[in-house]
Amino acid sequence: MPQVSIVAPQRTIREGGNLTFVCKVTGDPIPTVWWHTEHLQSNYTTQETISGATLELALSLVDVSSKDNLYNLTCEAENRAGPGEDTVPLDIQFPVTILWLREPEQQHNWCFPFAVDGNPAPNISWLYNGNPLPRSGFIYTQLIPDIEDGSVQHGCLFLNKPTHLNNGDYTLIVQNGLGSDRDTVNGNFMDNPFESSDPEGLIPVTTNRSNEHVTENLETRVFGVSVAVGLAVFACTFLLLMVLVINKCGQRSKFGIHRASVLGTEDDLAVSLRFMNFGASPPSSDEGTLDSGLSSFVENPQYFCGIIKDKDMCVQHIKRQDIVLKWELGEGAFGKVYLAECANLSPDSDKMLVAIKTLKDANESTRQDFQREAELLTVLQHEHIVRFYGVCADGEPLAMVFEYMRHGDLNRFLRAHGPDARILEEVKMPPLGQLTLPQMLQIAAQIASGMVYLASLHFVHRDLATRNCLVGEGLVVKIGDFGMSRDIYSTDYYRVGGRTMLPIRWMPPESIMYRKFTTESDIWSFGVVLWEIFTYGKQPWYQLSNSEAIECITQGRELERPRTCPKEVHLLMQGCWQREPQQRLIIKDIHSRLVALVKSPPVYLDILE
Numbered sequence: 001m002p003q004v005s006i007v008a009p010q011r012t013i014r015e016g017g018n019l020t021f022v023c024k025v026t027g028d029p030i031p032t033v034w035w036h037t038e039h040l041q042s043n044y045t046t047q048e049t050i051s052g053a054t055l056e057l058a059l060s061l062v063d064v065s066s067k068d069n070l071y072n073l074t075c076e077a078e079n080r081a082g083p084g085e086d087t088v089p090l091d092i093q094f095p096v097t098i099l100w101l102r103e104p105e106q107q108h109n110w111c112f113p114f115a116v117d118g119n120p121a122p123n124i125s126w127l128y129n130g131n132p133l134p135r136s137g138f139i140y141t142q143l144i145p146d147i148e149d150g151s152v153q154h155g156c157l158f159l160n161k162p163t164h165l166n167n168g169d170y171t172l173i174v175q176n177g178l179g180s181d182r183d184t185v186n187g188n189f190m191d192n193p194f195e196s197s198d199p200e201g202l203i204p205v206t207t208n209r210s211n212e213h214v215t216e217n218l219e220t221r222v223f224g225v226s227v228a229v230g231l232a233v234f235a236c237t238f239l240l241l242m243v244l245v246i247n248k249c250g251q252r253s254k255f256g257i258h259r260a261s262v263l264g265t266e267d268d269l270a271v272s273l274r275f276m277n278f279g280a281s282p283p284s285s286d287e288g289t290l291d292s293g294l295s296s297f298v299e300n301p302q303y304f305c306g307i308i309k310d311k312d313m314c315v316q317h318i319k320r321q322d323i324v325l326k327w328e329l330g331e332g333a334f335g336k337v338y339l340a341e342c343a344n345l346s347p348d349s350d351k352m353l354v355a356i357k358t359l360k361d362a363n364e365s366t367r368q369d370f371q372r373e374a375e376l377l378t379v380l381q382h383e384h385i386v387r388f389y390g391v392c393a394d395g396e397p398l399a400m401v402f403e404y405m406r407h408g409d410l411n412r413f414l415r416a417h418g419p420d421a422r423i424l425e426e427v428k429m430p431p432l433g434q435l436t437l438p439q440m441l442q443i444a445a446q447i448a449s450g451m452v453y454l455a456s457l458h459f460v461h462r463d464l465a466t467r468n469c470l471v472g473e474g475l476v477v478k479i480g481d482f483g484m485s486r487d488i489y490s491t492d493y494y495r496v497g498g499r500t501m502l503p504i505r506w507m508p509p510e511s512i513m514y515r516k517f518t519t520e521s522d523i524w525s526f527g528v529v530l531w532e533i534f535t536y537g538k539q540p541w542y543q544l545s546n547s548e549a550i551e552c553i554t555q556g557r558e559l560e561r562p563r564t565c566p567k568e569v570h571l572l573m574q575g576c577w578q579r580e581p582q583q584r585l586i587i588k589d590i591h592s593r594l595v596a597l598v599k600s601p602p603v604y605l606d607i608l609e
């Protein structure tokens with residue numbers, strides 16, 4: 001058999017130089033030998049010699065081309081006994097050049113795609129607006145391995161969730177000892193959400209004076225006024241403010257922005273329900289209000305402070321300069337939600353992660369809604385209500401600052417930790433895996449705890465659903481959304497005319513038919529939330545259209561017991577879905593039954609029960 005070996009005095013050369021390879025072959029009978037030259041771009045000559053029993057075929061490359069780095073050099077031989085071959089890689093060195101650098105594309109992360117060619121492989125670095133771009137876990141260069149393109153390297157400068165702060169010029173610099181190259185491209189990831197969307201200045205800007213007022217908090221408020229004067233003022237304003245408060249909270253409290261958009265006006269609803277054949281004009285609404293809890297707000301020109309359960313509370317004002325946006329978390333009808341770092345929020349930590357909800361397209365009416373929502377959120381303080389830190393109102397857009405809940409909304413979380421997570425491409429499955437029964441009970445008990453608190457304030461949520469709860473570290477769940485956005489879940493709402501959106505699948509018959517929202521209608525919704533938890537986030541009545549769902553609910557049909565739901569929990573659901581509101585369970589009892597179940601979860605058999 002032919003024995004083939006390639007010998008080369010020198011294997012590495014700069015482009016344009018000369019190289020010689022000798023292919024030495026032995027074998028009996030003497031083999032025929034040849035070089036594979038069909039791909040060669042360089043000029044070449046061959047010369048055959050015989051020395052003793054060894055046949056030598058020299059290949060001389062002249063004015064070598066870097067394109068020949070693409071292929072290995074192969075010498076092949078053959079005789080009657082069989083074939084033989086040897087291969088060597090070519091190493092033709094040349095200065096690096098950038099083949100292309102393109103504007104960023106949104107992939108999983110944002111990517112500035114580029115291709116560079118050079119041998120030896122170049123060092124790659126970046127400038128951002130002319131200054132060195134620091135690398136981090138969020139900004140990094142990655143080459144795409146295994147692309148058979150010779151010395152050409154393809155890669156990306158990746159940016160993980162860039163914001164407007166990352167907009168600018170990105171310069172790619174490559175160097176490989178023989179040369180260097182650079183190219184610049186602009187990256188524009190998003191518009192600055194804090195830039196005025198009102199260039200003509202039509203929206204009145206909050207005055208400094210009022211900002212100062214807002215910045216007051218419990219500690220800084222002036223207590224120098226005598227108790228007697230305070231009492232006198234209080235007495236004079238009390239009656240007037242009672243009227244104001246009832247009007248505010250009953251009409252559109254935070255939950256106010258939400259109501260205005262989600263539930264629409266009574267006229268809208270009356271017309272649409274009549275249109276849908278749901279009886280005559282609905283009776284006057286019987287809305288739960290905060291009236292007993294928030295009995296003495298003291299209004300100031302921009303914001304007001306409230307007294308609740310003997311505590312005096314003011315909306316905290318957060319300076320825009322203390323907020324550094326990191327990236328977008330989600331988007332709702334009222335604006336985007338961002339993750340941000342916020343300085344000076346708490347005395348014990350320098351900076352904190354927060355979620356910022358911005359209010360886009362603020363007009364006078366949405367500004368007022370925003371203000372009322374902030375006032376209400378300031379008052380709602382409970383371990384299972386998402387913490388509200390304050391507002392940022394010095395400029396546009398208006399923003400609310402909330403505690404950051406790492407795992408986002410509960411509905412997505414349930415789907416990501418359910419049996420269909422893969423189908424739904426909810427990527428962040430580990431480390432929790434599929435939710436267990438004790439974990440589901442724990443989630444339900446926490447929401448119930450938040451609802452006990454709201455009910456103690458006579459506060460009616462009206463839109464309790466897993467999409468409006470948030471999940472933090474350690475499976476902490478809080479009621480987190482009082483309705484500022486609903487885009488991604490728009491199919492959960494039924495648009496019944498202009499702006500009116502109703503979460504009908506979570507509503508009891510009396511809310512659907514008569515727009516009656518009470519603590520008892522929240523209980524019904526809580527039952528639906530339990531159903532959502534035990535179905536890993538399915539949409540209630542997912543098999544039905546909106547009007548079919550309305551029909552089923554009003555005719556008294558119940559959601560089916562989920563496969564993973566123990567009897568004890570199903571009984572709770574059924575207790576929430578009593579047609580008569582007064583017959584429904586009360587939230588305190590539901591909470592204590594859930595707490596008991598968390599302590600000793602029922603043993604249940606999925607199929608047999």
Ligand code: AMP
Pocket residue numbers: 329330331332333337355357386402403404405406407408409470480481482483484485486
């Ligand atoms: P929303 O406008 O409240 O519906 O929020 C839109 C999305 O932003 C939600 O579905 C969450 O995924 C995310 N989000 C809202 N608030 C927070 C928060 N406090 N912490 C983390 N993510 C949040």
